[in-house]
Amino acid sequence: MPQKPLYATAVEDYVKVIYAHTEWQPEPITTSVLAGRLGLAASSVTEMVKKLGVQGLVDHVPYGAVILTPDGTALALRMVRRHRLIETWLAGQFGYGWHEVHDEAEVLEHALSDRLLDSIDEQLGFPTRDPHGDPIPSRDGRVEQPAAVLLRRIGMGETVRVVRISDRDPALLRRLEAESITLDREFTVESVEPFAVRLRDGRSAVALAHDCLDSVWVGR
Template sequence: MASPAADDYLKTIYHHTEWQDEQITPSQLAANLSLAPSSVTEMVQKLAAQGLVSHRLYGPIALTAAGERRAAAIIRRHRLIETWLVREFDYAWDEVHDEAEVLEHALSDRLLAGIDELLGHPVVDPHGDAIPDADGHVHRPAFVLLGDAEPGHRGRVLRVSDRDPQVLRAMQDAGLHIGVEVEVGAPGVVHVDGATRPVPTGAADAVWLTA
């Protein structure tokens, strides 16, 4: 079942456990996809019949090994395209998600391989998300959510969620780019290069630091 709709389900399930361990529930999946629970139930049953997800009635949903490979392949396409748009076409990091959503279903494997070669085989996208390799493998260093980091914690900005473009723009304006070294201060502030800066609204739950 290779279709944009099925791929969106697999990507959403993959994303949910990428930076935390709790499996996604049917209601969470429906909310993330902005779909009716009945529609989600029907598609999950189809994906389960294809061996792409495992699910028991009223329980959480998990990708099977085959489902994870398929999800990783689509996410690889999406994140390579985002990186390509930022590096080669000067897109801002808050502008690339919707474009990549369209292009990930349109580019051939040959063109995608050419983009990967052109970019020097990047391992993270503009938001710090790991780009799976051709075999679906990723490497993520140990991390901590900014909102969970204790005062005094020092680390690099590892990843910023691309779910809210407004948070991305606020991070950009605050100079909190991927790779920037920060020290967590009192609630709501971080220290960067000796300067104290407020944490943008919504960033505490959308920014990950190296542990």
């Protein structure tokens, strides 16, 4: 199979990051934020966004937000589906930790054929979320988004269930796993202390540092 051009790979990366930015919060992405997420110079990102606009994948005005068009959203969902299915496959079939799957999926998502990806989906039993709780779009682009809020917004005494944990920081994922903060765990906010929030699940308690609270989404 011929190798995909680097330009096409970059387009896929851009639309995926733009989509992911607004998946769990409402603020649209700007070129400066996009540059930070991609680890690229702002000038390079601005030029690429212009090219994406010419291709009909984004709407953007100078110094304004970058917004996906319907065509851009369709491509982004295709790439998000690939990325998250591969993460789920690596974690479930090869024993990768949830802090390890992201970087591997970043490479593989551009290489696997649609046929192989569909076979992986079937083998896994058509999963609807990845190891971090992010929804996996269906083949036709449907997304089942769970109702969730940041743990930071939960008040003392409320009982909640973990539905999503950000995969942006592998070190944070390792910390949360060490404290058994994993998907579907239910707990009650027992107290809010100066440097931590104390959580209890009936069996044990854990003090979760405040810097973790913007990376954990819960359902009431």
